[in-house]
Amino acid sequence: MAVAAPPSTAAAERLDRLERMWRSRPGLLGWLTTTDHKRIGLLYFWTTLVFFGAGGVEALVMRTQLAQPNERLVGPSTYDQLFSMHGITMIFLFIIPMTTGAFGNYLIPLMIGARDMAFPRVNALSYWIFVSSGIFMYVALFMGTAPNAGWFDYVPLASRQFDPGRNIDFYCLGIIFNSLASTLTAGLFIVTILKSRAPGMSLNRLPLFCFAMFAAAIGLLFALPALSVDTIFLFLDRNVGTHFFDVAHGGTALLWQNLFWFFGHPEVYILIVPAFGIATSIIPAFTQRKMVAFPLVAVAELLVVFIGFGVWAHHMFATGLPTVALVFFAGASALVVIPSTIQVFSWLMSFVTGSARFNTPLLFIAGFIFMFVTGGLTGIMFVAVPFDQQVTDTYFVIAHFHYIIFGAAVFPIFGGMYYWFPKITGRMYFERPGQISFWTIFVGTNLLFFPMHILGLLGMTRREYTYPAGLGWGPYNLAETIGAFLTTAGILLLFGNLVASYLRGEPAGADPWHGPTLEWTTTSPPPDYNYVVIPKVTSAYPNWDAADREEDRRKLRDGVLVLEQGHEQVEVTPADGWLSEIVEMPHSSPWPPLLALSLALVFTMLLIEKFEIAGIMGILCLLTLLGWHSTEPQEA
């Protein structure tokens, strides 16, 4: 909390101990061995931005190639790698790790009043695995053998017979490797949100951001195994000679599609649900009112992911499924619209009934709602099977999902960067360039993605490296390319603004927005231990409860829940948040990066088909795990 008056001697001593208990190790070694969720969040943030840049460059090359008919900037096989890597990068190496790894990691413990995640070393491990998997994938690109069968990599195109090189082996192994990171993060979020909350924060007082992260974590946990199984089957078919997907020996190519989309559809909800959480954090702050229909928004976030598990075959409406199957999946696809709509109405009502201040974060949220509704409308159109069968695999689909992904994931990410910039850096960003960056990006993305609807209806299919003249497609493509470069300019302005603000912005103080949640009660940036005392919580908007914040100051003086004797935090009962245990947390540790390195060696050996050495590397992993568990928490 922002301490107004100088604390008493007893309190000062406690603060001093707390400081020493939680101080980060200095230097590069400190960053390598960190288990602090804030540092891990920042590592994720910068790493995902590098991948965002790579994915963006891939997009710009494609857009330049397509600006005019019959261009030859890149040939077809390079183009195949570009669109595949663009999809893989943006989904697995940018959006998921940015929303969960960066925003989720940094903010969840702060919002629930904890000092760190429930398993801090697992958190570090997930980061080191993530960055290793990204490097693994990009080695493929630099070697010219990047995945080239699209981000969903259908068989039989991806089989050994039609794609004999290393490309798809990089895909299978890279995807499995990356999914380990996301699975660890997901599990960590679930346990932390259930067990590490401040006492008094029963689940009906959990911030909506945390509901959204919880929903996304459940989604990742149950969706990723399907992708792992699928890619294991493909790897076995390609390298061992099994016949999962081989029709001649009793297999079927549709097995790939069913498993892939059972993962793939929840994945796309997982892309946007954390962003919903960012929106539901920003809106109350800039309308200065509680979220309209709070319980309905919370359940809607969970329902979107849950029902989203039941719609996967709508990606297969053109594969000759039986009519009854179409009934189930069209029905579920229509159903899943409703929770999203509940949220949109709630957000809009919060705008209308609150006193909205359109600072940059809220502008991005307004843009997000516009883009999400547009993309959602085309999504509803796909529920009609006859329509879907006409436009599937055309630019109409590309338009739909880019409106959703760029609009409903990237816009909130940008808004969230501005919103939490003061908290993370301690400085205020420059407002005017912020607003200009929003409008530039907004106009740019609409110019980029709207014409794609028309092109799709005119018959331009996906993944074409060029197109002939005389079809009337040229002007639309040219407009899109201009939009792409305009969007890029806006994004560069956005980051330039943030860098300049970091160097020269005004000091922001603890609470520039009078935001609703706990992170605004502590200093900017937060201290290593987050909170001087584990905060008292009696509502879902703790920063607006002055009496509780006053109580926290008394707790510091009286030594209640300061937990300065060790590197400690609380465990609570999952549903109601009653205090259960005080537990000792691990501090910095070398085991997470060592384990990630061992795993990277396993996957590399599998890639180059040195299976015995891969086994030996596996034993190395087990030894590292032994080392990890050789230290135990100190007992009371």
Add this chain to the structure above:
Amino acid sequence: MTAAPLPRRSSLPAAWWGMSILIASEGMLFGCLIATYFYLRFKNPAWPPDGIPAPRLVVPLVLTACLATTSAPMQLALAAVRAGRVATARLFLVAALVVQCGYFAYEVHDFHDQLGKVDITRDAYSSIYYTLLGADHGHVFLGILFNLWLLGKLARGLTRYRANATLAITWYWHFVNVLTIVVVGTLLSARA
């Protein structure tokens, strides 16, 4: 630790929830493998396809029953740990390990034997059969490693950490035992 003692309510520790996460993820993995088994079965006129013998009935059932019974000594080990009786806990753990290792050794030998008669690369049936069965054996092996580690830790005394570990690992074994019943049931359904 803290100055003022605050009222506490008992609750399953974070370690139990962490193991539940692993169980959920691996359970889902097996759900996908089993769904694949039936999906491929629907697409094949004969199952097992011609030339491949139907799986034996008695031996797999007996072995599965043996493995499933190890839930009892595991649970008894947990009860002993909760009562503070470490030596008793170690005994029950060793009893469970003997059966689990015996089971695993036989299964490895049998897996190798079966591969000699029908290779995994024969067709889709053999592909999913060995993958599903092999995955189950892999999870039994992981459980054995957990138990060996736990035995080593309990040999040096009892702490709350080690008690939580016993809880988590017992929970894992209940999962593996139920899983093996489901997997063997699935594979044996080919006889129907």
Add this chain to the structure above:
Amino acid sequence: MTIRRLEFLQWAGLFAGAAAWAAAHVLGYGVTLAECNVAGSRWGISHDAWEGTLLAVAAALALLAGLAAVAVLVGTHTASYESDPPTGRIRFFAIAAAVANFLFFVVLLLDLAGTLSAAVCRQG
């Protein structure tokens, strides 16, 4: 109603309808795959009997779960979803369950109507 009864009804209401829809959805897809692929010709699956029973049972469960949620809402009418735990939390989840089960009930009825009236095993 006692807190224990309210607690039980709240969790049942929250999970039963959702589980029923999920199970019916996956099993319903499985039935149609089984009957419309090669193996189905050997097994003689009665489409209407299987799908009808599956979906009717699931719809009934979703309805019961919804009623459980409503019972909890009635039993906690003096509190709000912002009240102290456990009552506030119980009411919060009952609101969630009431809305969710209504949606599941409706979609299960639509599934029932659709599967019984659609041409069996025609390729879509």
